Amino acid sequence: MAEKISEARFEKAREELVARTQGSAEASTRAASTLAMEVVQTVVMPHPIYIERADGGQLTDVDGNVYIDLTAGFGPNVLGNRPEAVQRALAEQIERGWHWGIHNPLQADLAELICEASACADTVAFSNSGTEATMFAMRLARAHTGKEKVALFDGSYHGVHDYALTKADAKSPRSEPSANTLGGGIPGLIPRETMLMLPYRDANAFELIRKNRDDLALVVVEPVQSSNPRLDNADFLGELLEVCRENNVLLMFDEVITGFRIEYGGCQEYYGLTPDLATYGKAIGGGLPIGAVGGRAEIMNGFTGKDDAPFIFAGGTFSGNPLTMAAGTAAVRCMRDQRDTLYPYLHEQGARFQKAVNTFCADEGIPAQLMVAGSFFHLIFQSGEIGGQRDLGSENRRAERQFYLHLLDNGVIIPGIHIAFFSAAHTPEDVDQVFEAFQASFLALREDNIL
Numbered sequence: 001m002a003e004k005i006s007e008a009r010f011e012k013a014r015e016e017l018v019a020r021t022q023g024s025a026e027a028s029t030r031a032a033s034t035l036a037m038e039v040v041q042t043v044v045m046p047h048p049i050y051i052e053r054a055d056g057g058q059l060t061d062v063d064g065n066v067y068i069d070l071t072a073g074f075g076p077n078v079l080g081n082r083p084e085a086v087q088r089a090l091a092e093q094i095e096r097g098w099h100w101g102i103h104n105p106l107q108a109d110l111a112e113l114i115c116e117a118s119a120c121a122d123t124v125a126f127s128n129s130g131t132e133a134t135m136f137a138m139r140l141a142r143a144h145t146g147k148e149k150v151a152l153f154d155g156s157y158h159g160v161h162d163y164a165l166t167k168a169d170a171k172s173p174r175s176e177p178s179a180n181t182l183g184g185g186i187p188g189l190i191p192r193e194t195m196l197m198l199p200y201r202d203a204n205a206f207e208l209i210r211k212n213r214d215d216l217a218l219v220v221v222e223p224v225q226s227s228n229p230r231l232d233n234a235d236f237l238g239e240l241l242e243v244c245r246e247n248n249v250l251l252m253f254d255e256v257i258t259g260f261r262i263e264y265g266g267c268q269e270y271y272g273l274t275p276d277l278a279t280y281g282k283a284i285g286g287g288l289p290i291g292a293v294g295g296r297a298e299i300m301n302g303f304t305g306k307d308d309a310p311f312i313f314a315g316g317t318f319s320g321n322p323l324t325m326a327a328g329t330a331a332v333r334c335m336r337d338q339r340d341t342l343y344p345y346l347h348e349q350g351a352r353f354q355k356a357v358n359t360f361c362a363d364e365g366i367p368a369q370l371m372v373a374g375s376f377f378h379l380i381f382q383s384g385e386i387g388g389q390r391d392l393g394s395e396n397r398r399a400e401r402q403f404y405l406h407l408l409d410n411g412v413i414i415p416g417i418h419i420a421f422f423s424a425a426h427t428p429e430d431v432d433q434v435f436e437a438f439q440a441s442f443l444a445l446r447e448d449n450i451l
């Protein structure tokens with residue numbers, strides 16, 4: 001007979017956390033009356049955790065509890081929290097003003113850095129978020145090609161505009177997924193008539209591109225999917241680029257997470273591939289809101305209509321604002337200057353951590369595995385090969401939810417989307433400490449017979 005689940009360890013951890021996070025509890029109660037939604041999900045706590053300050057690889061909550069921060073601001077903080085060069089650039093910019101709408105020279109500073117790092121970008125256009133960047137890029141590709149459909153992959157994430165929220169219907173055939181939408185409020189004709197859903201890491205994607213070539217403006221791919229962090233995508237991406245070229249379909253790498261994180265030149269550098277367009281966000285803003293589209297000049301000319309390129313309208317009150325540009329320029333310069341040591345260090349920590357966690361899980365018979373792409377990772381609560389999001393089951397969902405509460409109790413914070421990041425500010429000792437917290441959390445689940 002299966003041993004009984006007790007939840008004793010879970011309840012103890014929960015009670016301890018509740019007792020030492022009363023400030024967060026009060027903040028949460030207050031917010032609930034005016035905030036329609038909490039932007040940041042934490043864990044299955046009775047209340048979210050409210051953070052008061054961020055330093056290096058750490059966060060401090062409103063009650064003074066200190067955590068190792070694996071959130072990295074949802075990815076942007078490749079250099080950690082509050083890197084000195086970015087703080088200095090922000091302070092200097094504040095002396096001069098932070099928003100006036102008219103051009104500022106910092107825009108060209110950041111644009112030059114991105115164009116130099118990005119294999120495909122002759123020019124870039126800034127926005128305030130990755131969402132806006134992918135939205136503008138789709139519009140640009142539609143205008144440039146005169147075709148209307150955009151293809152996305154099963155398991156992808158490209159932000160929250162209506163086109164990006166086209167998702168594969170989980171009940172549709174894996175190799176020929178049909179398009180649905182995530183959440184309501186999106187006109188049915190968007191997934192039905194303007195989008196195409198492709199299977200990820202599956203050769204049938206190439207067939208579907210060939211079949212739809214006359215309607216298909218653009219294929220958008222995360223060169224590393226955040227739902228499925230792994231680096232063994234070279235063959236798939238290489239063939240995808242070839243098929244798109246042969247069929248006169250544009251290819252875009254959505255590098256909002258991977259840009260300046262997987263390598264300085266993002267996945268374009270890592271895989272040695274040059275798509276037609278790339279989108280950026282997160283890391284290029286130095287922690288301030290940003291997005292950017294980059295690409296071949298003849299396509300990018302659509303932003304202004306230069307050289308008779310089909311014009312698209314794009315705008316944004318705060319796009320290219322001096323404060324974001326100052327922070328982004330300082331952060332990207334730091335990453336550029338440290339690139340020879342920074343990226344090998346991040347890859348080394350990710351690989352070392354993956355080996356430690358996966359060896360521990362295998363030795364202990366724990367049905368979990370860590371998927372890693374350089375410095376970002378996702379703990380999957382199941383054994384066996386994971387090909388893509390379609391392979392993710394829900395049998396260990398309860399263990400997964402409780403794991404993150406134990407982790408928080410052990411001083412490590414990972415956001416509710418469970419995608420975690422190491423930064424340059426995490427020392428090898430921090431990584432060891434995170435591993436110890438993982439071990440302790442797994443063993444607590446074991447004691448409760450949850451795993």
Ligand SMILES: Cc1ncc(COP(=O)(O)O)c(C=O)c1O
Pocket residue numbers: 074128129130131132134157158159160222226254255256257281282290291
């Ligand atoms: C690959 C990718 N594209 C686009 C976005 C949207 O960016 P933002 O949240 O800045 O709108 C994200 C955000 O996580 C992302 O991971």
